[in-house]
Amino acid sequence: MIKNISKNTGLSFIGCGVMAESMIAGLLREKIVGPKQIAASHPRQERRDELKKRHGIKVFTDNASAVKAFRGPESVVVLCVKPQRINAALRDLTGSVKSDQLVISIVAGTTIETISNSLSSDLVVRAMPNTPSQIGAGMTAWTCSSEVDDGHKSKVRVLLSALGKELFVETENMIDMATSLSATGPTYTFMVMEAMTDAGVHLGFSREVSKELVQQTMLGSVLFAIESHKHPAELRNMVTSPGGTSAEAIYQMEKGALRTVLSKAIYGAYKRAVELGKKK
DSSP states (O other), X not given: OOSSOOTTOOEEEESOSHHHHHHHHHHHHTTSSOGGGEEEEOSOHHHHXXXXXXXXXXXXXXXXXXXXXXOSTTOEEEEOOOGGXXXXXXXXXXXXXOTTSEEEXXXXXXXXXXXXXXXXXXXXXXXXXXXXXXXXXXXXXXXXXXXXXXXXXXXXXXXXXXXXEEEEOSXXXXXXXXXXXIISHHHHHXXXXXXXHHHHXXXXXXXXXXXXXXXXXXXXXXXXXXXXXXXXXXXXXXXXXXXXXXXXXXXXXXXXXXXXXXXXXXXXXXXXXXXXXXXX
């Protein structure tokens, strides 16, 4: 995979909240593009000043001006507004996006068809990053319209690599599936961490000690799982001795239907992602 982008490529970020800034910071940190190749729009003057000072990028009040900052065929429009703002943003951009411009959306629930119809563009990518993307350790699932060719796909992979790992999926429905699993996934993880930390406090640890024990245990467990290439059930069996503490803990979790609760949570998040798309 190529490690940088053509100097003729300009990136216009429509909306520049936490996730958009994470992507910008990653692109600049990895020297994939330079500050002069990035433009961003944001309604608040304070936020625009902050972005310009921190990253040296071009900033604009309105969305259309951010797109018009780069007009070449290699330029890319990145939609990063909140779901409730996407309709207004698409109206703002009507007539501003050229048909040969690649459009990448990280807006939850907004379909490729909606974006394509609104912007009269067939080159649309839909991506779903997650919270760890803010530190370059994210997981981003993405798919695209059939008109997006291999050259565009290569560019998308490079751009999304600024957030961590990227994974192309075959169908748009899989983006909704990924929304419930990887994009919403940190929520489940944080809740388990919170519960374990609280349990440690209940046992008698200070909150700081309990938090450190839990965080490092979860981090180490994930790294070990990746390195071992073993199925989670196999790893669990490795640490479960007959009549031991792990066996008792597993019994209590199964008794409390932990698997069922997690499965229902993920499916509920999936249904919600699909509903968001239908409301557009």
